[in-house]
Amino acid sequence: MEKIQVKIQNLILVGNADANFRGYGDLMHKNQRMIVDAGKNCHIIKKYCMVDFATYFNCLQLESWKTKTYGEKFFLNLDFSGKATVEIFGFYKNSKNVNRELLLRQSLVSKERTQATIALPETDSILLGFEITALEDFSLYGGSYSTEVEAAHVRDIYISIASTTFKKESYIKKNIANLKRDVLCEGSELKDHIFVNIVDNGRTLNPAELECPGIKIHPNANVGGSGGYARGMMESLKMPKRPTHVLLMDDDILLMSESLFRTYFLLRILRPEFENHFVSGAMFDYDNRETQYEDVGYVHIEEGSYGPLKDRMDMRWLDNLLRNEEMAKRQQEHCYAGWWFCCIPTTAIEKNGLPLPLFVRGDDVEFSLRNHAQFLTMNGISVWHVGFAGKFNAAMELYQVHRNSLIIQAASGICQDVDFLARLKPMFWKEITRFSYNNASQILDSIEDYLKGPQFLETLNGEASIKAHGAMNDKLIPFQNMPAAYDLNNADPYSYKRMNKLQKLIYIATINGHLVPNFMLRGWPEVIAFDWFFVPGKNFWRKKLIAVNPFERSACERTINRKRCFALIKRYVGVMRNYKKNHAAVEQAYREAFSTMVSNEFWEEYLHL
Numbered sequence: 001m002e003k004i005q006v007k008i009q010n011l012i013l014v015g016n017a018d019a020n021f022r023g024y025g026d027l028m029h030k031n032q033r034m035i036v037d038a039g040k041n042c043h044i045i046k047k048y049c050m051v052d053f054a055t056y057f058n059c060l061q062l063e064s065w066k067t068k069t070y071g072e073k074f075f076l077n078l079d080f081s082g083k084a085t086v087e088i089f090g091f092y093k094n095s096k097n098v099n100r101e102l103l104l105r106q107s108l109v110s111k112e113r114t115q116a117t118i119a120l121p122e123t124d125s126i127l128l129g130f131e132i133t134a135l136e137d138f139s140l141y142g143g144s145y146s147t148e149v150e151a152a153h154v155r156d157i158y159i160s161i162a163s164t165t166f167k168k169e170s171y172i173k174k175n176i177a178n179l180k181r182d183v184l185c186e187g188s189e190l191k192d193h194i195f196v197n198i199v200d201n202g203r204t205l206n207p208a209e210l211e212c213p214g215i216k217i218h219p220n221a222n223v224g225g226s227g228g229y230a231r232g233m234m235e236s237l238k239m240p241k242r243p244t245h246v247l248l249m250d251d252d253i254l255l256m257s258e259s260l261f262r263t264y265f266l267l268r269i270l271r272p273e274f275e276n277h278f279v280s281g282a283m284f285d286y287d288n289r290e291t292q293y294e295d296v297g298y299v300h301i302e303e304g305s306y307g308p309l310k311d312r313m314d315m316r317w318l319d320n321l322l323r324n325e326e327m328a329k330r331q332q333e334h335c336y337a338g339w340w341f342c343c344i345p346t347t348a349i350e351k352n353g354l355p356l357p358l359f360v361r362g363d364d365v366e367f368s369l370r371n372h373a374q375f376l377t378m379n380g381i382s383v384w385h386v387g388f389a390g391k392f393n394a395a396m397e398l399y400q401v402h403r404n405s406l407i408i409q410a411a412s413g414i415c416q417d418v419d420f421l422a423r424l425k426p427m428f429w430k431e432i433t434r435f436s437y438n439n440a441s442q443i444l445d446s447i448e449d450y451l452k453g454p455q456f457l458e459t460l461n462g463e464a465s466i467k468a469h470g471a472m473n474d475k476l477i478p479f480q481n482m483p484a485a486y487d488l489n490n491a492d493p494y495s496y497k498r499m500n501k502l503q504k505l506i507y508i509a510t511i512n513g514h515l516v517p518n519f520m521l522r523g524w525p526e527v528i529a530f531d532w533f534f535v536p537g538k539n540f541w542r543k544k545l546i547a548v549n550p551f552e553r554s555a556c557e558r559t560i561n562r563k564r565c566f567a568l569i570k571r572y573v574g575v576m577r578n579y580k581k582n583h584a585a586v587e588q589a590y591r592e593a594f595s596t597m598v599s600n601e602f603w604e605e606y607l608h609l
Contacts, residue, residue, distance in 0.1 A: 001150045001151065001152060002150065002151045002152075003072075003148050003149065003150055003151065004148070004149065004150075004151045004154070005075065005146045005147065005148050006146060006147060006149060006154060006265070006268070006269060007144050007145070007146045007189070007265055008065060008069075008071065008074075008144075008145050008146060008147050008262075008265045008266070008269075009060070009144060009145050009258070009261075009262050009265060009380060010142070010143075010144045010258055010261060011053070011057075011058050011142060011143040011144060011145075012028045012057040012058060012256070012258055012380070013028060013029070013034075013043050013140070013142065014028050014029065014034070014036075014043075015034075015036035015043055016142075017256065018178070018254070018256065020254055020289075020384075021256075021289070023289075024289045024290060026055065026290070026316040027055055027056045027057055027289075027290060027315060027316060028053075028055055028056075028057045028058060029051050029052060029053050029055055029058060030051070030052040030054075030055060031049070031050055031051050031052050033045060033046055033049035033050075033051060034051055034140070037139070040139060040141075041141065042139045042140060042141045042142075043139070043140045043141075044137055044138065044139055044140075045084065045132060045134040045137070045138040045140065046134060046137055047134050047135065047136050047137050047138075048133070048134065048135070049133070049134055050131055050132065050133040050134075051131065051132050052129070052131050053129055053130050053131065053132070054089060054091065054127070054129025054130065054131070054318060055129070055316075055321075056315040056316070056321060056379050056380070057258070057379065057380050058129070059091075059127045059128060059129040059321060059379065060074065060076075060120070060127065060128040060129070060145050061126070061127060061325065061378060061379060062074065062090075062120075062123070062125060062126065062127060062128050063125075063126045063127075063325065064325070064328075064378065065147065068266075068270060068271060068274050068376065069147070069149075069266065069269040069270055069271060069274075070149040070150065070153040070269045070270075070271060071147035071148070071149060071269060072147065072148050072149065073119065073120075073147065073148040074119075074120040074128075074145060074146070074147050074148075075117050075118060075119055075120060075145065075146045075147070075148075076088070076117075076118045076120060076130060076143065076145060077115060077116070077117050077118075077143055077144045077145070077146055078108065078115065078116050078118070078140065078143040079113070079114075079115050079140070079141040079142045079143055080108060080110065080113070080114065080115075080116065080138065080139060080140050080141060081110055081111065081112060081113045081114065081138075081139045081141075082108075082109075082110070082111075082134065082136055082137060082138035082139050083107075083108065083109045083134070083135040083136045083138065084107075084108045084132050084133060084134045084135055084136075084138040085105060085106070085107055085108070085132070085133045085135065086104075086105070086106050086107075086108055086118065086130055086131070086132055087102060087104070087105050087130060087131045087133070088102075088103045088104040088105075088106075088118070088120060088121065088128060088129075088130050089101060089102055089103060089128065089129050089130065089131070090103050090123045090124075090125025090127070090128055091125055091126065091127040091128070091129060091318060091321075091322060092124070092125045092126050092127075092322070093126075093319075093322050093326075098318050098319055098322060101123070101125060103120070103121040103123055103125075103128075104118070104120070104121050106118055108132075108138075113139070113141065117146075126322060126325050127318075127321060127322065127325070129318075147269070149269050153269060154268055154269060155244070155267070155268045155269070155270070156244075156268075157193055157244050157245065157264055157267045157268045158193055158194070158195075158241055158242070158243045158244050158245075159193060159194045159195075159243060159244070159245045159246075159247050159260075159263070159264065159267075159343065160194075160195050160196075160197055160232075160235075160236035160239060160243035160245070160246050160247065161194065161195070161196045161197065161246075161247045161249055161260075162197050162199065162229060162231075162232025162233060162235070162236055162246055162247065162248050162249070163175070163196070163197070163198050163199070163232070163248075163249045163250070163251055164198075164199045164201060164225055164228025164229055164231075164232060164250075164251060165198060165199070165200055165201065165202065165205070165228075165251035166200075166201040166202045166222060166228075166251070167202035167204055168202075168251045168252050169204060169205065171251050171252045171253065171386075172198065172205070172251045173205075173210070175251075175253070175255050176196075176198070176210055176215060178255065178257055179196060179214075179215070179257070179260075180212060180214075180215070181257075182257035183214075183257050183260055183261075184196075184212065184213075184214040184215070189261065189264070190260060190261060190264055191214070193264055194214065194260065194264070195214055195215075195216070195239060195243070196214055196215040196216070197216055197218060197232050197235045197236060198210075198215065198216070198217050198218065199218045199220045199228040199229075199231045199232045199235075200217055200218065200219050200220060201220050201221070201222045201223065201224070201227070201228050202222065203219045203220070205217050205219075207219075216235070218231060218232075218235055220607065221607060221608060222462075222463045223357070223359065223462060223463075223606070223607060224358070224359030224360045224462045224463070224466075225339065225359070225360045225363060226355040226356060226357055226358045226359060226360065226363035227357060227359070227462070227603075227606070227607065229248050229339060229355055229363070230354045230355050230357075230603045230607070231603070231607055232246070232248065233246055233349050233354055233355075234354070234600060234603060234604075236346070236349075237346070237349065237350070242346065243346055244267070244345065244346055245267065245279075245343050245344060245345055245346060246343070246344050246346055246349060247260075247263070247341070247342070247343040247344075248339040248341075248342045248343075248344065248364075249339075249340065249341050249342075249383070250339065250340040250341070250383070250385065252385070252386045253340060253341070253383040253384060253385050253386070254286060254383065254384035254386075255341075255383050255384075256380070256382070258380055259281060259341065259380060259381045259382055259383065262378060262380050262381050263279055263281075263343055263381055266279065266376065266378060266381075267279070267343070270376075274376060275345070276345050276347065276348070276374075277345075277373070277374045277375055277376045278337050278342055278343065278344050278345075278348075278368065278371075278373045278374070278375050278376070279342070279343035279375070279376045279377075279378075279381060280295050280296050280337035280338070280341070280342055280375045280376070280377050281295065281340065281341025281342065281343075281377075281381045281382050281383055282294070282295035282341075282377060282381065282382035282383075283295070283338060283340050283341070283382070283383060283384075283385045284315075284382055284383065284384045284385070285384070285385070286384045286385055286386045289384055290314045290315055290316045291312060291313070291314055291315070292310070292312065292313050292315050292324070292382070293308065293312055293385070294307075294308035294309075294310070294338065295308075295309075295310065295375075295377045295382075296308070296309045296310070296335050296336070296337060296375050296377060297309060297335065297336050297337075297338060297365075298332045298333070298334050298335045298336065299333075299334035299336070299365065299369075299415055299418055300418075301333065301334070301415075301417055301418050303422075303423050304405060304415075304418050304419060304420040304422065304423040305423065306365065306401075309327065309330055309332055309335060310324065310327040310328070310330075311323070311327065315379075321379070324379075328377055333417075334369060334414070334415055334418070335368065335373075335375065336364055336365040336367075336368035336369060336373070337364065337368050337373065337375055338364050339363070339364040340383050340385055341381070341382070341383045342364065348371045348373070352370055352371050352598075353370075353595070353598030353599060354598050354599070354600065354603055355367055355598065356407070356408065356411060356412070356457075356594075356597055356598060357457060357458065357460075357462075357597060357602075357603075357606060358404045358407065358408070358457075359400070359460070359462030359463075359465070359466065360396070360400060360462075360466070361396060361400045361401045361404050362400075362401065362404035362405060362407075362408050363404075365408065366408035366411075366412055366414060369408075369412070369414040369415065370412045370414060392530065392531035392532065392549075393470070393473065394436075394438070394439045394442055394469075394472070394473045394474070395442065395466065395469035395470040395472065395473055397532075398427070398431075398439055398442045398443050398446065399442040399443070399445050399446045399469045400446075400466070400469070401446075402420065402423075402424055402443065402446040402447075403445075403446035403447075403449050403450050405420045406420055406421070406446070406447070406450040407450055407457065407590065410450075410586065410587040410590035410591065411454070411590040411591060411593070411594045411597070412594055413591065421447070421579065424443055424446070424447065425576075427443055428440050428443045428444070428568075428572060429511075430534050431443065432511060432512075432514075432565055432568060432569070433507070433511060433512035433536065433539055434512075434528060434534070434539045434545060434547075434558065435539075435544075435545055435558035435559060435560055435561065436474070436547070436558060437561060437564040437565065437568060438472040438473070438474070439472075439474075440568050440572075441472065441568060441571075442469055442472055444568070444571055444572060444575050445469065447575050447579060448575055448578075450586070451578060451579060451582060451583070451586050453586050453589045453590065454589055454590050454592075454593035454597065457597070458593070458597065458602075458606075474530060474547055474556045474558075475556055476530065476547070476549055476552070476554035476555055476556045477554055477555065477556065478553060478554055479553045479554065479555060482546075482555050482557075486525070486527070486546060486555075488527065488546070488548060488553075488555055489553075491527040491546075491548060492527070493527050493528055493529040493530070493533070493547075493548040493550060494529055494533055494550075495535075496535055496537070497526075497535055497537030497538045497540075498537050499536060499537045499540060503537075503540055504536070506541075507536055507539075507540055507541075510541075511565065511569075512536070512539055512540065512541065513540075513541045513542070513543075513560060514560065514562050514565045514566075516541075518543060518560075520541070521541050521542060521543045521560070522541055522542050522543065523543055523544075524542075525542060525543070525544040525545055525546050525557070526538045526539070526542050526545055526546070527545075527546045527548055527555075528545050528546065528547055528548070529547070529548065530547040530548055530549045530555075530556075531549075542560070543559065543560055544557055544558065544559045544560070545557075545558045546558075
């Protein structure tokens with residue numbers, strides 16, 4: 001059968017990358033003795049300088065490409081002029097240290113601009129990388145990796161991007177501009193293989209300004225992420241040319257266009273056993289752009305929380321690139337892909353329906369688990385997401401997440417071995433004992449609203465609910481507006497303070513001082529963290545606590561309030577009694593309504609289309 005070469009990834013050079021990445025060149029190449037020549041549109045490696053391309057963006061994940069795709073032989077393609085030596089290395093680990101194996105050394109010589117195709121040697125190495133050492137000033141115009149496959153194995157891929165935005169014009173407009181420049185332009189390999197559906201929940205974008213033959217703006221009611229993505233899926237399925245995949249993508253991200261190219265290159269040569277996998281893009285930290293935060297997450301059976309499958313890693317280091325490959329093989333139950341960048345086969349939507357109407361939080365978890373999804377991850381298929389530091393929002397984390405966790409478990413039958421309620425009980429008491437009464441109330445709200453059943457969810461005004469619960473969050477004010485005596489500039493809310501056994505017993509028995517008179521409590525307040533970080537030793541028998549967000553340099557006072565405490569405890573007892581009495585019937589009601597809530601007919605009515 002006829003064999004052809006197909007590209008699988010482009011080389012990323014710092015001068016060609018988004019300006020926001022200029023300070024993070026170690027993700028692209030190291031020993032960065034390269035000069036950007038804007039006139040020749042190339043990078044110049046000065047004589048006798050070496051540049052290392054065994055990096056996050058520019059190494060080749062050989063093992064992954066060999067096992068997941070029809071790729072057989074692999075090639076490095078370089079567009080250059082000048083004289084240099086290229087060395088190809090294989091990387092693997094037998095123990096703690098990285099092993100580097102020299103596989104090939106080849107000379108490159110050309111006075112004129114030319115292209116060289118270097119056949120990569122056969123090896124069992126997990127990763128391949130290369131170094132270029134210039135023997136005279138060497139001009140590098142670009143490059144790529146490619147592989148040889150049988151022509152019959154190359155699939156026709158057509159991707160519909162569904163991006164949901166709500167009043168984040170600066171981000172979405174920048175991403176649209178990048179798409180027009182890099183992806184939808186003449187000569188782009190993706191031009192006829194991608195379409196962009198942008199669902200505007202805020203109705204603030206001007207379609208006449210932004211639309212083009214490859215981009216469509218869909219004004220939408222503010223129905224949250226789940227409603228926006230549902231609309232994007234629906235619009236994708238109505239397109240004249242049926243997409244093979246729908247790519248869900250956040251609005252407040254920094255996106256390299258190469259992520260889209262690599263997704264396309266991967267999908268078109270997948271082996272049949274991987275064709276129904278979701279492609280899960282990695283989420284990097286916008287504030288620490290070398291750090292990979294998550295690419296696949298999972299629900300923790302023990303405590304009902306959510307978190308990344310892999311460790312958080314600085315992807316500048318070769319050791320972490322290899323760890324990333326090893327951790328991708330972890331077997332874990334209840335895995336999901338976040339919808340900051342998640343490419344889903346259209347067949348999954350057609351077969352198993354649209355998202356649940358959860359507004360925000362949990363829709364991506366439920367959708368992945370409902371579809372029994374398996375995942376593909378690759379270096380360079382990634383986004384940079386805003387807002388890790390100081391991201392805690394009680395209305396989201398304590399109300400929205402927990403309400404939706406109970407709903408998705410009941411409605412679609414996922415995570416039956418996870419006790420989400422067991423997570424809420426100690427969390428309620430923690431909030432009480434650090435005088436965060438509104439937070440404790442939001443936890444009870446999450447259970448009460450779940451118990452209202454599917455009709456509550458089907459008719460809920462999600463925007464109003466988010467605003468109402470957001471109003472219950474702590475009102476933090478700038479440090480300079482707090483009493484000067486607190487000296488918050490030098491306080492460490494994340495320090496630890498131990499309690500002895502007697503203090504622990506007293507803490508529990510008195511609900512941290514709520515059962516003793518004020519004169520027995522300490523008058524000077526302690527500084528605590530505003531977020532999840534919980535240190536009972538700091539809370540111990542205080543009249544007042546100062547909750548601090550050091551990232552935004554803001555804080556608020558929390559004062560012991562016995563009336564609120566006892567009212568919440570009384571309410572807690574009632575909510576738990578109601579849950580015990582009615583949860584089985586409520587769960588059955590959700591289960592019966594599930595197929596309706598994920599149907600096209602439901603969403604058309606819900607979205608007033």
